[in-house]
Amino acid sequence: MGTNHLQLVSDTKGRPVMAQHRTSCNECSLSPVCLPLAVSVDELDELEDIMRRGRPLKRGEHLFRASDPFESVFAVRSGAVKTYALSEEGEEQVTGFYLPGEIVGMDGISTAHHMSSAKTLETSSVCEIPFTRLEELSSKIPSLQHHFFSLMSREIQADRELHMLLSKKSADDRIASLLLSISARQQRRGLSAHRIRLPMSRYDIGNYLGLAVETVSRIFTRFQQQGMLAVEGREIEILDRESLCGNGRLRA
Amino acid sequence: MGTNHLQLVSDTKGRPVMAQHRTSCNECSLSPVCLPLAVSVDELDELEDIMRRGRPLKRGEHLFRASDPFESVFAVRSGAVKTYALSEEGEEQVTGFYLPGEIVGMDGISTAHHMSSAKTLETSSVCEIPFTRLEELSSKIPSLQHHFFSLMSREIQADRELHMLLSKKSADDRIASLLLSISARQQRRGLSAHRIRLPMSRYDIGNYLGLAVETVSRIFTRFQQQGMLAVEGREIEILDRESLCGNGRLRA
DNA sequence: CGGCTCATTGAGTCGAGTCAACACCCGTGG
DNA sequence: CCACGGGTGTTGACTCGACTCAATGAGCCG
Numbered sequence: 001m002g003t004n005h006l007q008l009v010s011d012t013k014g015r016p017v018m019a020q021h022r023t024s025c026n027e028c029s030l031s032p033v034c035l036p037l038a039v040s041v042d043e044l045d046e047l048e049d050i051m052r053r054g055r056p057l058k059r060g061e062h063l064f065r066a067s068d069p070f071e072s073v074f075a076v077r078s079g080a081v082k083t084y085a086l087s088e089e090g091e092e093q094v095t096g097f098y099l100p101g102e103i104v105g106m107d108g109i110s111t112a113h114h115m116s117s118a119k120t121l122e123t124s125s126v127c128e129i130p131f132t133r134l135e136e137l138s139s140k141i142p143s144l145q146h147h148f149f150s151l152m153s154r155e156i157q158a159d160r161e162l163h164m165l166l167s168k169k170s171a172d173d174r175i176a177s178l179l180l181s182i183s184a185r186q187q188r189r190g191l192s193a194h195r196i197r198l199p200m201s202r203y204d205i206g207n208y209l210g211l212a213v214e215t216v217s218r219i220f221t222r223f224q225q226q227g228m229l230a231v232e233g234r235e236i237e238i239l240d241r242e243s244l245c246g247n248g249r250l251r252a
Numbered sequence: 253m254g255t256n257h258l259q260l261v262s263d264t265k266g267r268p269v270m271a272q273h274r275t276s277c278n279e280c281s282l283s284p285v286c287l288p289l290a291v292s293v294d295e296l297d298e299l300e301d302i303m304r305r306g307r308p309l310k311r312g313e314h315l316f317r318a319s320d321p322f323e324s325v326f327a328v329r330s331g332a333v334k335t336y337a338l339s340e341e342g343e344e345q346v347t348g349f350y351l352p353g354e355i356v357g358m359d360g361i362s363t364a365h366h367m368s369s370a371k372t373l374e375t376s377s378v379c380e381i382p383f384t385r386l387e388e389l390s391s392k393i394p395s396l397q398h399h400f401f402s403l404m405s406r407e408i409q410a411d412r413e414l415h416m417l418l419s420k421k422s423a424d425d426r427i428a429s430l431l432l433s434i435s436a437r438q439q440r441r442g443l444s445a446h447r448i449r450l451p452m453s454r455y456d457i458g459n460y461l462g463l464a465v466e467t468v469s470r471i472f473t474r475f476q477q478q479g480m481l482a483v484e485g486r487e488i489e490i491l492d493r494e495s496l497c498g499n500g501r502l503r504a
Numbered sequence: 505c506g507g508c509t510c511a512t513t514g515a516g517t518c519g520a521g522t523c524a525a526c527a528c529c530c531g532t533g534g
Numbered sequence: 535c536c537a538c539g540g541g542t543g544t545t546g547a548c549t550c551g552a553c554t555c556a557a558t559g560a561g562c563c564g
Contacts, residue, residue: 085412088502093416107412109398109405116412135398139391146361146387152404153361159411160337160359160368164345166418167462171520202543210419212521217544233529233543250340423552454511464553469512485511485561 024048033101033188034075035129038147047144050133053077056125063104063118063126070108072128076100079124080199084207085116094208097121097200099185106152121199166210174209175219176244179229183238194241198234276300285353285440286327287381290399299396302385305329308377315356315370315378322360324380328352331376332451336459337368346460349373349452351437358404373451418462426461427471428496431481435490446493450486 025036025048039047056078057063063074066085074081081098083105095116098104108114109131138145165174179196187193198205206216223229228244230237238244277288277300291299308330309315315326318337326333333350335357347368350356360366361383390397417426431448439445450457458468475481480496482489490496 085416087416087420091420093412093420095412095415107405107409110402110409111405115409135394135401139394139397142387142391145391145397149387149400149404150362152401152408153359153363156404156407156411157359157362157367159408159415160345160347162415163347163411163418164337164339166415167460168339168343168345201541208419213543214522214545215520218520221544453509455509465511466513466554467552470552473512 025051028077030075030077030101030189035103035144035147038144039141040143043141043144046137046141050130050137051075052128052130054126054128056123057120059120059122061120063120064114065117066114068114070105070112070114070131072130073103073105073134074118075127075129076102076104077125077127080121081118081124081126082121082200082204083116083118092207094204097182097204097208099182099189099199101189102185103151106155121204171209171211171215172219172223173250174211175205175216175223177250178205178209179236179238180241180244180250194238196236196238198236275305277303280329282327282329282353282441287355287396287399290396291393292395295393295396298389298393302382302389303327304380304382306378306380308375309372311372311374313372315372316366317369318366320366322357322364322366322383324382325355325357325386326370327379327381328354328356329377329379331378332373333370333376333378334373334452334456335368335370344459346456349434349456349460351434351441351451353441354437355403358407373456423461423463423467424471424475425502426463427457427468427475429502430457430461431488431490432493432496432502446490448488448490450488 025031025034025044028034028036031037036044036047063081064072076098078100080100081104082094083096083098084092084094086092096104098118104118104126105114107116134144134148138148165177169177182198183193183196186196200208202213202216202220205211206213209216220229220231223244224231226243228238228240230239244250277283277286277296280286280288283289288296288299315333316324328350330352332352333356334346335348335350336344336346338344348356350370356370356378357366359368386400390400413429417429421429434450435445435448438448452460454465454468454472457463458465461468472481472483475496476483478495480490480492482491496502
């Protein structure tokens, strides 16, 4: 529970330190925000048994591809992952960004095939969790079942937020909202809330938010001119949180 | 399984016939597309035990409101339901439309409170399913657990589709896509695929798709001029499915 | 018959997209 | 060491799709 040695895993640069794939959930700094939070100490072993920790993945490697058979979900340990789908014409649609402690791949349960692809945005390590094993375990551990329902529910909620963002909000608000979201998620892991490092390109941001790259770029520049941000490539400092929120009356 | 007495429940006008709230899942024409499809005959009784069938709801009544404690999910039996959230400024965002056989209210699991409100678009009847009871039952019936994971996964997938629609597609494509979606969902229930009746207003459509009402209206008019649709208020006939899809290379 | 809400149509505006050029960083290889 | 090339990011000029504002029509209920 009360683990206080956060930051064992180097993170700012996404470099994997030592042989992470031998680390157990117990020792993982993310356990308070990841799956283990739903299980008691003695149940944790069972969960550990079914998880597979792979080698660190290099930037651009795939966790899975659309139409791969659906077998597992993945917990991000370090680095960052994006999911995307290809439309009929082959253009990419980025559907989500996943940071450490978050679970990727929960679409695909219904179809037995993944409906999107997932690739790393930088060097990352992930834990693979075979889904049928997880289902079996969930039947035995009600809190785990509930936690998993809860995770999926949260995913749906996030999508609804995004829906509102895309259908009602200006380009400015979309960018502001994404920054605030990433800031909040970093903070949850014990990192700075006002200094953030974006793991994704401007292209990915634009694609995700339904904006042209040029628009994204222009907005970053303008936010900086207005003194709301200090932008240095993918390193962002939030200087005026008020304005960033108030801009479009976004939360927190 | 092979129930062939569809249409026991009047549907085209959404009028509840007789005292539906006494109907069991067995007799319900929707069982092949609703929760019961996941359970065997002898387990069905257990599922029935926990469900509550309420009186028919009049147009505009709420199934639940945002910030209500989360206790149940709801299966739509007849009629139609929309979910929506209010932004900080109090403007409405329609987040989804639910037709007979579909499950409403799966956001809210994670927060113990609903994050959106659900109201009927026309006279409707719904089955209430207390969620903690459903969780208990799911632990005992693996296929039910799986089915529920599957339902939530499908919800996520649908949201991803919508994400693509909103961030990449033109107003025309959005409308076309909504019509095709409703058509497909009607067909799944054994109704006509080319004659559809929209249970929602132009306002709701625009709100859902991120378009102004005027735009929605203009597009219906134009689609009709182009011979793709016959529009008569909320009654729509799809005359040229090809064009409707091909228009924006949408599926089906 | 008013008084609604819902839907349609027209005229004018603007936010964000497109096209195009250029700057920057970084790794590779001569 | 520097030249080169590709990926990534920034900036400017122009265009256009969808929004806003405004007016009118159609159906429904009391």
